[in-house]
Amino acid sequence: PVSELAPTEAQALTGNLVYQFLSGSNYAYRTLPLDDKLSAVIYDNYLESLDGNKQFFLASDIARFDVYRTRLDDAIKGGQLNPPYEIFRTYLTRVDERIAYARALLKQEFDFTRDEEYQYDREDAPWAASAAELDEIWRKSVKNDVLRLKLAGRSMPEIRETLDKRYSTLGERVHQLRGDDVFENFMNAYGSAIDPHTSYMSPRSAENFNMSMRLSLEGVGAVLQVQDEFVVFRTIMPGSPAEKSGVIKPGD
Numbered sequence: 001p002v003s004e005l006a007p008t009e010a011q012a013l014t015g016n017l018v019y020q021f022l023s024g025s026n027y028a029y030r031t032l033p034l035d036d037k038l039s040a041v042i043y044d045n046y047l048e049s050l051d052g053n054k055q056f057f058l059a060s061d062i063a064r065f066d067v068y069r070t071r072l073d074d075a076i077k078g079g080q081l082n083p084p085y086e087i088f089r090t091y092l093t094r095v096d097e098r099i100a101y102a103r104a105l106l107k108q109e110f111d112f113t114r115d116e117e118y119q120y121d122r123e124d125a126p127w128a129a130s131a132a133e134l135d136e137i138w139r140k141s142v143k144n145d146v147l148r149l150k151l152a153g154r155s156m157p158e159i160r161e162t163l164d165k166r167y168s169t170l171g172e173r174v175h176q177l178r179g180d181d182v183f184e185n186f187m188n189a190y191g192s193a194i195d196p197h198t199s200y201m202s203p204r205s206a207e208n209f210n211m212s213m214r215l216s217l218e219g220v221g222a223v224l225q226v227q228d229e230f231v232v233f234r235t236i237m238p239g240s241p242a243e244k245s246g247v248i249k250p251g252d
Contacts, residue, residue: 005089011183012079018187019076022194030195034077036070038193043069045189046084052123055137056094059127065090076190084186085179092174097131098138099171105142106160106167118144180204222248 019034032038047065051057068075068083075083118140119125128134142163149159180202187200201209221240222233233242233252242248 005085005179007081007085012081015076015081016079018200032194034073039070039073041193042072042189045192046186049185049189050091054122054125054127056098057127059129061090062127085182088182095174099167102138102142102167103164106164110143110146
């Protein structure tokens, strides 16, 4: 649940250790003081990582968050990491609202005779001033998605089914994020404020990174794929434990 997303004591300690590493000349490629100036960069990086195309947050959300613009340095040093979690909880709420609206739009008809434009890249656009303004942005976004599939020769029933699943999956993936993911994202906003090659990895991300660098993985010997809410065995490797067991086959 959204309400359960909160920083832990371990993350508070880790955040302070990251600060010590990045502020020490023996560890960081470039050292910058963690002050109000750097806090503003971290703040902007964090918002961009969540909603870089400005499709979820409202201007009123940003106005409420702006109190943290010059306080994230103190939050990291003092181990009080509530600000990034508060921002993320609001993000989850806005994603749910947008996904629900997009899925509802699919039940309506679309008029492709209207002369209107869709702004795909909203990076430099202002934050939406109201929910009604976001509705209009999403109406055009969904209409654009429908048109692209229509031009590809898909029927409207197929289009509605495809897009409904796409939007639903987006919401599900966002809700699969946990506290460690929120913390990692925030620490990466800090690292990228130092330089674009500095990042923080959670233990899970570090393990995945090491496996990719070794180009090997010890496991059951199968390629897995997420299909709807299930994990499916897509491929079974010859000679693998999965194949030798004789109880697993592609599609299970």
